[in-house]
Amino acid sequence: MKLETVYDEIGLLKPSIVTKAKYRLYTNADLRRLQEILFFREVGFALKDIKNLLNAPNYNRTEALKKQLNILEAQRERIDNLIDLVKNEINGTNMDSFSAFSNSKVHELQAQFREEVLERWGGTDSFKEYETMFASRTSKIQKEQTEVFLSMVQDIFETLAIYEDKSPSCAEVQSLVYEWQHCISDCFYQCDKKMLSYLGNLYVSDERFSHFINQFGNGDLAAFFGKAIDIFVQGK
Secondary structure, eight states: OOHHHHHHHTTSSOOSEEOTTOOEEOOHHHHHHHHHHHHHHHTTOOHHHHHHHHHSTTOOHHHHHHHHHHHHHHHHHHHHHHHHHHHHHHTTOOOOOOGGGOOHHHHHHHHHHHHHHHHHHTTSHHHHHHHHHHHHTHHHHHHHHHHHHHHHHHHHHHHHHHTTTSOTTSHHHHHHHHHHHHHHHHHTSOOOHHHHHHHHHHHHHOHHHHHHHHTTSSSOHHHHHHHHHHHHHHTO
């Protein structure tokens, strides 16, 4: 399932025009909203948080972008430090440093961003009214999100089964692993590579997961998916 379809189904990004042939046509305003969504995803926000934020009254795009820029700059600083560390190792300079691996500054800025969002837009009467209205729809939305997730699960594993006779390292399979990682992040919790690796082992070792995944294929699809995840995580 394509991301734009998911965004449409959960009400995050709906196309302004849908043709009789069911083609989605996006206006410049739609594309700007998509850009905002992708910015928020890049700095670690879940889709449900992005939806609430973009729909909040008095949301200020420029202000939000400035905060996102701070987070992206912190991410760039971390990458630059890691690059320097690797270069030093290549040149034979053993730094014995692990600080470059730390992501604490990025996480701190992300947490600060969330707090500032609540402080900036969470205290207004209009936001409280919006929050009350949103709460009344929570159970319905949760049901819709569950249905969307189950639909994504079916699409991903049915597609995975098509490539079951290919190498788990092939581009098509690796793309499905990437899609699965983002599916977990969007619907449940932040799924970094460490968490993804843990899940890959679980799909093989826990027969409940194995049985569920194997029903979509003709063989041991769970083991195949586990190998594909390991390749993805290791970057092979």
